Amino acid sequence: MTETAIPTDVESAVLEACRRAKLASRALATATTTTKNDALYAMADALVANAARIVEANAVDLERGRANDMSPGLLDRLELTEQRIAAIADALRYVATLPDPVGEIRRGSTLANGIRLVQKAVPMGVVGMIYEARPNVTVDAAGLALKSGNAAVLRGGSAAASSNEVIVAVLQEALESVGLPKDAVQSIDAYGRPGARVLMNARGLVDVLVPRGGRDLIQTVVRDSTVPAIETGEGNCHVYLDASAPLDRAMAIVLNSKTHRVGVCNAAETLLVHRDAEDKMPQILTALHEAGVTLHVDDAIADLAPPAVPTVPATEEDWATEYLSMDLAIRMVDSIDEAIQHIARYSTGHTEAIVTNDIDAANHFVAHIDSAAVMVNASTRFTDGGEFGLGAEIGISTQKLHARGPMGLGELTTTTWVAYGDGHIRG
Amino acid sequence: MTETAIPTDVESAVLEACRRAKLASRALATATTTTKNDALYAMADALVANAARIVEANAVDLERGRANDMSPGLLDRLELTEQRIAAIADALRYVATLPDPVGEIRRGSTLANGIRLVQKAVPMGVVGMIYEARPNVTVDAAGLALKSGNAAVLRGGSAAASSNEVIVAVLQEALESVGLPKDAVQSIDAYGRPGARVLMNARGLVDVLVPRGGRDLIQTVVRDSTVPAIETGEGNCHVYLDASAPLDRAMAIVLNSKTHRVGVCNAAETLLVHRDAEDKMPQILTALHEAGVTLHVDDAIADLAPPAVPTVPATEEDWATEYLSMDLAIRMVDSIDEAIQHIARYSTGHTEAIVTNDIDAANHFVAHIDSAAVMVNASTRFTDGGEFGLGAEIGISTQKLHARGPMGLGELTTTTWVAYGDGHIRG
Incomplete structure (x- = not known):
């Protein structure tokens, strides 16, 4: 995504897509939960009914990926089978079961002058997603945006373009089948990187941009967008073994945080060990090695x-x-404050854990760590929308504005203040 | 703020100020409410005690302003008298009386696996403010940031530089008198516009940027910052007179929305009139003219x-x-939907009001207006942190991310998820 001139036809096409999304978003904002859930079930059914067609399109992406020497890991993420499509459809059905965040009253009171004031959750409007080579994210993002009353403009990356094109067409048919506008879910993959750049600067048409992918993609979006963007998912997570950490607890949490699933953002990457916990290290190092x-x-x-x-x-x-x-950096520290300073310097602000049996140490750690999540005697792996009871998540925010940590449906809404008077004027 | 090369000494000085602010913010984050309130009272007392010195510095700014043909309105906003300084000090004392938002538990539950999870409010860290020629904002911003546990880096504009320099020095002495670091409140006015540009790109050191001022300043900050910024205060507000609007109520709300105070963001700028309310217009137009x-x-x-x-x-x-x-645009519309479409096209998303006695019309308006605040039978002038019961406000957000509408102390915080386990690992 280097700074090159954007062809005017790309600019006008992407802006037009965003305008249509904005229009569609007004219909979604007032759609009932029943209609939105009907759409989610219709989308799930349509994906399953069109699985063969989707797998066929996906084969084109896979072939191009192999020709371009895509890594086996990326190829695996890119691949769709009928079984995987069924699972993706089930995820949509799960979103249908979640509570609708739209209309929730967040705060409210009758003011001294009699005005009845409520702050209620409303959809953002248009959510832009920029992500990489994962066609399941296309469906996930469309479903979460829809349930929270938002239109979605999706840029899924050229590697999955054929798959995404068919998937979006199938989702649009499903939307229309329940009377919702098909522009509620659109792909701008056809406009390549210049199209992504237009999306990033469609301020006023796109209300929030959620990048998902590697560090480079996220940093580019966050740096170059004029549309408000949410920084997600980079996780240099730490586990700190306090002097008082019991061996069994330390062993379990370190191993789980590091090895339960290594490719995810809430996996531990550095272990900090208090000098007085050194007697536990031979066993822990041996277990990690094994x-x-x-x-x-x-x-x-x-x-x-x-x-x-x-x-x-x-x-x-x-x-x-x-x-x-399966790599872990390990460092000895002389004090809890040295651990906190190390974390302040190197952490991406995702999740840090302390293993301890010392109340003061736990409180001190919680008070001084500046991250989205702090685990006291629990694995870093718990930072997750599902684990936290938020239902499905669209990403994990590592920034402080708007949302921090797992972002569920509620985080895809904003609020409006509504004041009911009976002719009130300000004196 | 054009894109010119930034002198390296300016860059290093401003980044160093931000680093010191970040360090100071850690002390503020764990400061008790008592300490923060002591600081606010000490700041208020110090301003009053140093009023003569501040007025003297302010005279230098005023003289330069007159030499530069500053408008009478701006000169009035720039001017500080001992009386005005007393009022500014009282505003700090008022902030001391407000509830401390830090530590508030926003959500929480015991998860199925026994982990005790809480989402609690914590300070942002470092708040950057970019504003224009209003030395009272220097004190306001410093006080609100402090109460919410944040360090403040202030860029107040060259027109008020002498006043701000003395004010910040006085506030820093007061901070130190209660044992808080003076770096909690800093001015970077000495580094001019290049310094402001460094602040706007101090991502990782500055957590949020709040611009306050005219449209150009706000748009520049929002467009060019890599630090997350909050768009504030632009208000092209509308009043819609529905067919059923009673004359007395319509008259009162239109006049109050337009004329109560014209220079503020929640004043009405356009009146939309349903064709069936035309019989009320001769009297309303006459009253507006008078x-x-x-x-x-x-x-x-x-x-x-x-x-x-x-x-x-x-x-x-x-x-x-x-x-x-004292100008008002007035347009006739054939329907409530034409009014809604007009507002969707021209509004800045601040505040819109409907005057009506028709329940369906009120509900339809509330459901279809996409603005920070919607008034039903109340003046647009009520969109205000004080009126809404939020206490003091740092600005009115017209964007959807993080905060929408009046931003009080709570909006200067973010959250951390804290999970308490007893050795929990993810299976």
């Missing part, structure tokens, strides 16, 4: 590793790296 | 004006203008 984790350690930790446990010297770069792999 | 309002009208409204009431033909530009003066 689980297949490569240990990037400072000198003090290296000295604690049993002869059978190989380690690699950690560099400055290791502290700042979100590995997303 | 109140000193210049009437910019379409042909249908012009035909309704009594001979003694002069009107000016409205142009396309009038519909889009936030006059901030």
Whole structure:
């Protein structure tokens, strides 16, 4: 997404799509929950009914991916089978079961002058999504946007363009079948990167932009958009073993945070160990090694590793790296404050955990960590919309504005103040 | 604020100020309400004690302003007297009486697996303010940021630089007198516009930017900042007279919305009149004229004006203008939906009012207006943090992300999820 001139026909086509989305969003804003749920079930049914057609389009993307030497991991994320399509359809049906956030009264009171004031949740309007090579996100984003009363303009990346084109066409047919405008879900994949850049600057037509993907994509969107964007998903998460951490609890939380699923944003990437917890390290290092984790350690930790446990010297770069792999950076600290300072310097503000049996230490950690989530004696892996009881999530915000942490349907709404008077004027 | 190269010494000085603010913000985040209130009272007392010194510095700004042909209105906003300083100090004392938003539990539950989860309000960290020629905003912003646990980095514009320099020095002495770091309130006025530009791009050091001032300033900040910014205060507000609007109520609300205070963002700028309410227009137009309002009208409204009431033909530009003066654009519409469409096209999303005695019309208007506030039978002038019971406000957000409408202390906080387990791992 370098700064090159945008062809005027691309600009006008994408802006026109955004305008149509804005118009459609007004219909969605006043659609009843019943209508929206009908649409979600119709979309799910349509995906299953058209699975063969979608798999066929997906094969074109896969073939192009293989020709372009796409990695096996990305190819796997790109691939759709009839079974996967059924699962994606079920996710839409699940969204239908979630409470509708639109219309929720957030605050309200009768003012001293008699005006009845309510602050109620309303849809954002048009949600833009920019993501990479994952056709399931197309359906997920469309479903979450719809349930929260928003129109979605989707830019899914060229690698999945054929799949997304068919999927969006199928979703649009389903929308129309329940009387909702098909412009409620649109793809701008046909306009490539210049189209994405137009979307990022469609201020006034697009109300919020949610990027999902790798660090580069997210940083580009956040840096270059004039549309308000939400920074999501980068997770250099830490586990801190306090002096008082019991061995069994430390062992369980460190292993789970690191190895339960390594490619996700809430996996731990660095372990900080209080000097007085060093007696637990030989066993923990051994368990991590046996689980297949490569240990990037400072000198003090290296000295604690049993002869059978190989380690690699950690560099400055290791502290700042979100590995997303079976690697863990480990550092010894002299105090809880040294751990907090390390986290303040290197964390992306996603999730940090403390393992401790010391109340003061737990309180001190919670008070001084500036991240979306802080776990006291629990795995970093719990930072997740489903685990937190928010239902499906559209991403995990690592910024402070609007939403922080897992973003569910409620985070796709804004609010309006409505004041009911009987001729009130201000004196 | 044109795109010119930023001197490296300015860049390093402003970034260093932001770094010091970030450090200070950690002390503020854990400061008790008592300490923060002590600081607010000490700041208020210090302003009063140093009033003569502040007035002296302000005289330098006023003299420069007169030499630069500053308008009488701006000179009035710039001027500080001992009496005005006393009022500004009282505003700080009022902030001390407001509830502390930090630590408020927003949501929480015990999850199915036994984890105790809370979402609690925490300070943003560092709040950047960019504003124009109003030294009272320096104190206001510093006080609101402090009470909500945030450090403030202030860019108040060259016109008020001498006043702001002394005010910030006085506030810093007061902070230190209660044991808080002076870096909690800093001015970067010395670094001019290049300094403002560095502040706008200090992503990672500054957590939120709140611009206050004219349209150009706000749009520049919103367009060019990589720090998340909140669009505030632009108000092209509408009053719609429905067919069923009773005359007395219509008269009171139109006059109050337009003439109560014309230079503010919640003043009405356009009146939309349902064709079936035309019988009320001669009296309303006469009253507006007698109140000193210049009437910019379409042909249908012009035909309704009594001979003694002069009107000016409205142009396309009038519909889009936030006059901030004794001018009002007036248009006749054939239906409530035509009024809603007009508002959708021209509104800045601040406040719109309907005057009606028809329940269906009121509900339809509320459901279809996409603005921060909707007034049913009440003046647009009520959109205000104080009127809404939020206490002091730092601005009125016209965007949808994070905050919409009046922003009080609560809107200067973000949240953290804290999960308390007893060794919980994810299965």
